[in-house]
Amino acid sequence: MKLSALKVDASAIEDGQWVGNIPEMGDLEVRVRGLNNAKYRRIQARLIDAVPRAKRQGGRLDPDEQDRITATCLRQTVLLDWRGLEGEDGQPVAYSEELATELLTKPEFRRFREGVIWAASQVGEEQAEADKADEGNLPTA
Numbered sequence: 001m002k003l004s005a006l007k008v009d010a011s012a013i014e015d016g017q018w019v020g021n022i023p024e025m026g027d028l029e030v031r032v033r034g035l036n037n038a039k040y041r042r043i044q045a046r047l048i049d050a051v052p053r054a055k056r057q058g059g060r061l062d063p064d065e066q067d068r069i070t071a072t073c074l075r076q077t078v079l080l081d082w083r084g085l086e087g088e089d090g091q092p093v094a095y096s097e098e099l100a101t102e103l104l105t106k107p108e109f110r111r112f113r114e115g116v117i118w119a120a121s122q123v124g125e126e127q128a129e130a131d132k133a134d135e136g137n138l139p140t141a
Contacts, residue, residue, distance in 0.1 A: 008124035016080050019119035027084040034123035040077040071104040078120045
């Protein structure tokens with residue numbers, strides 16, 4: 001494997017980028033940071049450390065606690081904006097922290113949360129792939 005195949009766009013992971021073509025999400029696009037952004041890791045570690053022992057089964061977090069921590073991290077550090085989200089009346093729904101929290105935490109919106117996770121996992125990869133393709137198109141000396 002070439003070293004260039006290991007590259008990601010670190011600035012996109014930390015600053016975010018728009019991601020579309022999210023599976024099963026129609027025209028929805030989200031502006032997200034990458035899942036491994038530094039703030040995500042810090043908040044996740046703090047929240048995991050704060051979970052009481054009673055909510056740890058054999059050293060593992062209770063699934064409800066895992067979901068709560070993931071939703072909190074996504075809301076605070078990953079999801080920045082969206083476009084293409086419509087209300088039942090067909091009108092665009094503007095991004096708000098309150099609605100983002102609802103969509104990321106309520107079980108009935110699990111598909112949205114999974115879409116955000118998928119999009120965040122793509123951040124940094126697309127630019128790195130474009131850079132690799134460009135490298136292949138450069139004339140040799």
